[in-house]
Amino acid sequence: MQAKLARIERRLAANVPGICFGTRRLFGQQHHLALAGFKDRDAWLKAWQDSRSHEVFFVGSKDETAGNQLCQLRQTADGHYQLKIRVPNCRRSKGDRKYLVINGVTFNHDRAALDEALDANTALSWRLHWDGRHWRAFVSLNHAPARRVALGAQYGAVGIDFNVDHLAVTETDPYGNLISTRRFALLREDATSGQREAVLSDALKKAVAWAKDELKPIVAENLDFTAKKKAMAQLSPKGARMLSGLLYAKYRQLLEAKCFRAGVER
Numbered sequence: 001m002q003a004k005l006a007r008i009e010r011r012l013a014a015n016v017p018g019i020c021f022g023t024r025r026l027f028g029q030q031h032h033l034a035l036a037g038f039k040d041r042d043a044w045l046k047a048w049q050d051s052r053s054h055e056v057f058f059v060g061s062k063d064e065t066a067g068n069q070l071c072q073l074r075q076t077a078d079g080h081y082q083l084k085i086r087v088p089n090c091r092r093s094k095g096d097r098k099y100l101v102i103n104g105v106t107f108n109h110d111r112a113a114l115d116e117a118l119d120a121n122t123a124l125s126w127r128l129h130w131d132g133r134h135w136r137a138f139v140s141l142n143h144a145p146a147r148r149v150a151l152g153a154q155y156g157a158v159g160i161d162f163n164v165d166h167l168a169v170t171e172t173d174p175y176g177n178l179i180s181t182r183r184f185a186l187l188r189e190d191a192t193s194g195q196r197e198a199v200l201s202d203a204l205k206k207a208v209a210w211a212k213d214e215l216k217p218i219v220a221e222n223l224d225f226t227a228k229k230k231a232m233a234q235l236s237p238k239g240a241r242m243l244s245g246l247l248y249a250k251y252r253q254l255l256e257a258k259c260f261r262a263g264v265e266r
Helices: 002-014 024-031 041-052 111-120 193-213 226-230 237-244 248-262
Strands: 055-058 071-075 081-086 099-105 125-130 135-140 157-162 166-172 178-185 218-220
Touching: 024 041, 071 111, 157 193, 157 248, 166 193, 178 193, 193 218, 193 248, 218 248
Parallel strands: 157 218
Antiparallel strands: 055 125, 071 081, 081 099, 125 135, 157 166, 166 178
8 A cells, every 4th residue: 555655646746647548457458468358459459449439528618609619409399409519620521511410319307407508508518428339418517506495394304214225204293203104115236236326316306306295304314334334344245235235325416416406405
C-alpha cells in the first residue's frame, strides 16, 4: 500500500492524467495474449479499439440551441423525436453532410421532464452508447424541483425499512400509531444488478406515490455498513453474500431522486 501510495503521489506531482479509455485491464492484456484468450495481437487490437469507441459524450449548455452545441433534439409531429448530431470534420469526406439526422427516436422514461427541458432550453448532456447490437441515447438534465406536497411530520409519516429481499413500508398517524403497512418484494443476489435495480426502483416509486397521495413525508433509516463490511471475512458465506448484495447506495440515491421529483419531503 505504501508503494502504491508513493506511485500515486509521483503521478499527481507530475500532473499525468489517470485516464485510460478502453480500461487499463484490457490495455495490459496485449502483453499476455494467450492468457487473456486472444488469438493474436490483431484480435486484441480490435477488442481494444471497440472498447475505446463504444461511447461518445456531448456536454450540454443552456446557451446553445436545444441545450447542446453538437447533439440536438427536437419534437416531431408523430410524437417522436429527431436527433441531429454534428459530424466531426475529420470524419467527413468532400460532399458528405455536416449533420447525422436520426428520426423516430423514443424515450421510455421521463418524457414530460424532457419536453419541459426542451421548451425551457435547459442544458442537455448526451451519452451515445453502443451495446454490441444497438446505439442507445442517454440524456442528462437538471430537474426543476417539484412543488412540495407533503404536510409536516406532525400529521403522520410513511416509513421505509430496507431489507435484503423486500421493502417494508408503513403509514402512521400523527400519534405514531400504525395505519397500514405494505411489503414490496425485491430480487435476491442471484439476479443481475440491473434486474435488482429495476425492481428496487419500481418498489420505491410505489412507496413515494403512496406518501404523495397521503400528503405525508418519507422517513427512512440511515444505515452504515462500513464496519460490517470490514468484518465480512468473519461472517458466514450466506451472511457475506447478503451484505455484499445490498444495493444500499443505489437505494438512497433512488429514494432521494424520487422524493425530489414527487415533491415529497424526506
